[in-house]
Amino acid sequence: MAVKFSSGGDEQQVGSGEILVKNRYVIQCSNPDAAYDAPTARAYKTVHVRDKTRNLIAFICDPRYPPRLGAVSALHRVDHRNYMRVVDWDIVEWPGAEGRRYPAIICERPKGKPLSSIFETGQPLSEEVLIRAFIQPIVNVLRDIHNQGVFHGRIRPENIYFDNEAGDEFLLGECCTAPQAMFQSATYLTIPACQCSPAGRGSGSALDDFYALGVTILAASTGMDPAAKFETEEAAIQAKLSYGTYSALVGSHRVSTGLMEPLRGLLSDDPDERWVLDDVALWLDGRRLSPKQHSLPDKGSRALKFAGEDLNMAREVAYCFARNWEQAKTLVQDGTLDTWLRRSLSDEDRTEAVNVAKGVDAESNAEGSDRMMARTLIALSPDRPIQLKEFAGTVDGIFQLVGVHSQDPEMRSAFEQVVAMGLMPFWLEMQSKTDPEHLRILAKLEKLKHILGQTRIGAGLNAIIYQFNQHLPCQSSLFEKDFVPDIDYFLPAMNRAAARMGNEVEYLVDRQIAAFLSVHFKRSLGDEFRDMDAADPPYIGRIAQVSVLAKVQELIAPKVPLPELAVAAVTLLTPAIERFHSHSHRQEVLSKLMKASASGKLKDLLEVIDRKEDVEMDKRSFMAATHEYFNSVSNQIQLYRDIVNRRAIAQQIGGQIAAAIAGILAGLIVSITSIFKFF
Template identity: 45%
Template sequence: MALKVSGGGGGAEPAMSTARIVDVRDRYEIDSGKPLPEFDSQPAVAYSCSHKRDSKRSLYALVCDPKLPPRFDVVSVLRRIDHRNLIRALDWDVVDWPPEGRRCPVVILERPVGKRVMASLETMTAPMQEERVTRHFIEPICQILREMHALGTHHRMIRPDNLFWMNDEQREILIGECFSAPAGVTSPIVYETLECSLASAAGRGEGGPENDLYAVGVTILALLTGQSPLIGKSDDEIIRLKLNVGSYAAMVQNHRVSLTMMEPLRGLLNDHPDERWTVEELSLWLNGRRLSPKQQAMPTKGSRALTIAGMDLTTSREIAHVMHRNWDQAIVLVNSGALDTWLRRSLGEDDRVEAVNLAKSIGNDNQDRLVARVLIALDPDGPIRLRDFSATLEGISSLIGAFADDAQARQLFGQVVSFGLVNFWLDQQRGMEPSHIRQMNRLDKVKPILNQTGLGFGMERVVYEMNGGLPCLSPLFERDFVATIEHLMPALERLCASDDRPQRLIDRHIAAFLGTNFKRAIGGELRDIDRAADEEEGRIAQVRILSNLQDALHRNVTFPHLCAFSAALLEPAVERFHSRERRKSVRSRLRKVAKSGRLKDLLDIIDDTQEVSKDQTAFDKACMDYAKSTRDLINLMHDINNKGRLAEELGGQLAGAAALLGCVATVALAGFATFF
C-alpha cells in the first residue's frame, strides 16, 4: 500500500469560479495566479494572499491536497497559542480552486519576512553556533511545545526545512506550520522515531510528545552540522542503522559535537520512549541544570548472524524488520525451525524465546497470522505488521483512513482485527499507556460494526468512527471537499446544480459519515433506504434525513437546486396517492414548493399522513362501492342471459299465486253464502 499524493480527481466539474482572485470567508483574497514556491509545504502549495480590510498585513495561503486532509482541529488549537516564534494560522476554509478545477481546503497564515533556515533537506548550509541554536531554536520550541502538549496536540512536522528566519537579519527563528497534511505522513524517516520509521507513512498515527522531542533532537543536530543527518542514505539503510547502533550513534557518526550539546542530543535521541527527554527535562537543561542522560541500552546481538534475503542479521528487531519486508521467506523461516534454533543457540534471550513460543502456540492453520504474531514477539516495541500492513497502535486508524477504498487494505485491517493481533501486541508490552486504552476503546467500538452489512455500517462506518477529522469520502464528492458535516448539504447543493447529477442522495459513505457525525437518530431511515432505495419508501427516507440535517444545521439556509432534485426524486412517490385529482394536486404543489429550497416543505406534501390517510379512506370506500356495483352488475347480466328460465320461473310463480288467490276467493264466497 503505497501512499500517493494527488491534487485532483476525475468526474464532472462543479460550478467553479474562473477568476484568479478567490474569496475566503469574505475576509481574505487568494491570488491563484501568484504562487509562492518558497513557502510550499508539500503536498500543500503556497499562494499570495491579502486581507480585504488590512492590505498592509503580509499573508500567504496554503492550498492543501484534498487526498491528504489537513489537521483542521490543530489549526483551531494553534490559534490559542500566541508566541512570536510560531507562524500564526489565521483561518481555514474550503474554496473553489480554479487551477485544480475542484474545491480544495486552504489555510491562511502570516508570512515570514526571512527565508527558510534550510532550503531543503538535501542541501547543505553553514553550521550554526551552539549559542545561536540554543537561543533561536531550542528555547522557543521548548516553550511552544509545552503549550501545544498542554492543549493535547502535537506538532509532528519539526525539521530544519520547516523553520524560517523572522527577518533578513536572521536573528530569530519562526517554527513552521504543522497542519497541512495528516500527522507524520510527510515527515522523512530520519525525523521519525524508530517505531514510526518501521511503520508505513500513513500508519504512524498522531503520535505524542515523544515524537516531537525526537524530531527536535534531529533538528538540533542538523542545525549544528549544517546538513540533515544521514543525507543520501535510503530509508531502509537509515532504519537498519537505527536498529543496529541506535539513533544517536547512527546520526552523529563522525560529526564533532561538544559535551554541552551532546547531553540534550543523547536525551532526545534515545530510542526508548520512557527514557527520552521530556519538555521539562529540556527546560531544566536550558536553565543550566546538567542531567546526564542514561546511556541507551542496545539490543542484544546474537553470537552468529541469521541470514535472510542475503543479509546477515544479529538482533531480533532487525530480523523482524527484514522478515516483514520478505514475508514469504519469513513463513519458511518460521515453519522450518531455523528461527527457533537461532533464538536458542545464538541470541540466548529467554524472554524472546518464550514470546515466540507463545506466538506459535496457536498452531499453523493460518500462516499469515502465525508470522504476524512472531514479528510482534521478536519486536514488541515495533508496529503491528501483516504483509503490506504496518502501523503503530494509534496509526491503525490513520492507515485505514488513508486507504478506505483500497480493497487490500480493508481486507488486511479486517484480518488484523479478527486475528487478535492488537490484543497480542498489548500482551507483549511492558505497561499499558493511556493512548493504548483510548485506541482499544475505539477498536472495541467498531468490532461489532465491521461485520454489519447494512447501510451506514461496515468498513465505511469503521473508517469515520476511527478518524474523527476525516472528510466524507463519497465518490459523489470526487471534486468537492466535505470537511465536516456542516459542509455536506452545501456540497449536495453544488452537485445538484451541476450537469452530473447523482442517482441517489445517500450512498454508503454518506450514510456512514452521517451515522458517525450527525447526533440525531437516522437508523430507521437508513434501513428504509437499504431495503428499497429506489422505491417510494427509500426515496422519502433519503429526503427526510437531509431535511433533518437542514433543520438542525442550516435552519436559515435554502438549497433550491437540492430541493428541485429532491422533488424530482420524489416524483414516483406521488403514485402512492390513488386519486387522480389528488396526484395532480400533489405533483403541482411539489413543483411549486421546490423553489423554496426547504426539504421539509416537500415532505409536508408528499409524506402528509393525514392526506395519505384521507386518500386511503376514500380509496377503500371507492373499492367497496365498486365491489357492490360490480356484484349488482354481475347479477343483472346473469338475469339477462337467462331470460327463458327466468320467464318460466316467473310464470310458475304467477300461476301459483293466481291459484292461491282462486282458492282464497272460493273459500271466501262459500263462507259468505253460508253466513247469509
C-alpha cells in the same frame, strides 16, 4: 484550472483571480509562493482585507490527504514569534476548477528561506546561534503547542525558516496541512514510527517531536541533511535498527562537545531516556546532564541469514520479516526462528513471547498464517507497529491509516483483519508499559466493534472510520469535488452536489453519507437508515433519504433555504408518489411538491409526500374502488350471459307481455261489448 499537487506527480498550475475567505482574507490565486509549499499543500500569497501590512500565506491542501483541521483551532491559540501561526481556515472554491473545493489554511508568512537551504552551502549554524536562536525558541514553541494537546509531527529543516536577514531568528513551520507525520522522512522519525505506513503514524507524542528536533539540531550543526547519507528510507531504518539512532545518524560527523549531550539525549531510542522539554530546558539553563548512551538490544551469537541479510537482533529480524512477509512464514512455521532465538539469541523472554504468538490456532489457510505472522512480529519487537503485510500502524495510527485509504479495498480489508485477529489487544499485552491513551482507544473500539460487522446503512467499517477520524471528509461520491470535514459544511455541500446533479438524481444519501452522519449528527437516524435498507417498496428508501436530510436541516440550519437540494429531493421523491394509488392525487402531490420545493425546506416536501392522513385516505379509497371494480366485472359477466341468452329471454319476456296484453285486451273487449249489449 485545478490546483496540482506535487504528490500527484504534476507540476504546479496557477489559478487566476482571488478568493475571499470569511470576508477577512484574500487569497491571490495568481500569486503562488512556491518556496513555502508543503508536501501536500500549495502556498499562495494572501492579504488581510483590513490590514494590508500583514504578511500572510494560504496553504491550499490536497483533499486526498485530509489536513489536521482538528488541530487548527488549538494551534490558532499558539501565538509565538517563532511559530508560523495558524490564522484561520476554510473550504474554498478554486477559480476555474469547475467548482472544486479545497481546504485552505491561512498562516503567518515566514520572511526567509527554509533551514534546509544551508545544505546547499554546507555551512552549519554556529553553536551559539543554534543554542540561543534556534533550540531555545523552538523548545518554547513546542511547549506552547504541546500545552494545547497537539503534537507537531513535521519538525525538519525544510519546515523551519529563517525569519530575518541576519539568519539568527527562526520560525517553526505549520503542521496541519497533512495527516500527522505522514510526509515526515524516516530519518526524522523514531524507530517505531518509521516502521509504520506513512499514514499510520498516529497522533504522535512529545517524545516524537523532541526526537525530530534532535535530528534537526544535528542537521543544523553539521550543515548536512542526515537523510542524505542513506540511499533509501529502508536503508535509514535498517541503520537505525542495527546501530541505534545516534550512531546511525551522527556516524562520522564531528559534533561539538557542547551539543553531544543534548543530541545523545534527544536521539535516544529508549523513550524513558529520551530528553523532553524539562531536560532540554535544564540543559539550556546551564545544568549539564549526562544522558546514558542507549544500549542496543541483545545480539545473537550467530546471525540469522534471511533474504540476503545477516540479522543479529530480534528487531532487525522483525523488520526484515515484515518486508518479506510470505517467505518469512516458512522460517516461523518450520522452527528456524525458534531455534535461532533459543540457541543464538538466548533471550528466554523473547522466545517465550514468540511461542505465545505462535500458539494460536494457526489454521492452514492464508489468514491463519498471516495472523500468526503478525503476532510473531509483535512478539519479536513489541515496540514496533501493529503490522499485517503492507498495513502497519500504531494503535491510534491504524485508524488514521484506514481513514486516509478509506477508498482502498485492500487497506479496508487489512484493517478489518487486524481487528478480527485481535492484534491490538495482543500488542498491548506484549508491552512492558501500558499507555492509558492506548487502553482508551482499545476500549472505544471494543464498544464499537459490534457495528464493524454490520452491513446495514450507517454502520460497518465506514462508521468506524469516521468515528476515529473526526475530521476525515465525507467520502461520498456526491462530494467528489467538495470537501466536507464536519456537519457544518454538510448541507451547503449537499446543495452544491444537488445543483450538479440536475435531473439525474439517483440518491441523496449513500452509505458514506449515512456513516458520516451517524457519527457527526447527534440525533438518532436509526429509523431512517432502516427504511433505506428496506428494498421494498422502493419509495420508502427515497422518502427516508429526504427525511434524513430534513432532520439535519432542521437541527443544523433551520432558517437556511436549500433550493437546489429541494429540487433534487423532488426529483428523488417523484417515484415515491406511487405510494398513492390515485393517479389524480399523484398529480396533485407532484404539483404540491414542486410548490413546496420553492421554500428550500425539505421538511415541507415530507409534509406533502409523507402525510399519514393522505396515505390512509388513499388506501381506503383504493379499497372501495377495487370493490366497485369487482362488482362491475361481476355485472359484466352477468350481462355477457344475458347477451348469450337474450333470444330465450326475449321470448320469455315477450310471451309474458303478450299474454298480459291479450288478457287486458280480452277484458276490455268483453267489458265494452257487455256495456253496449246490456245497457
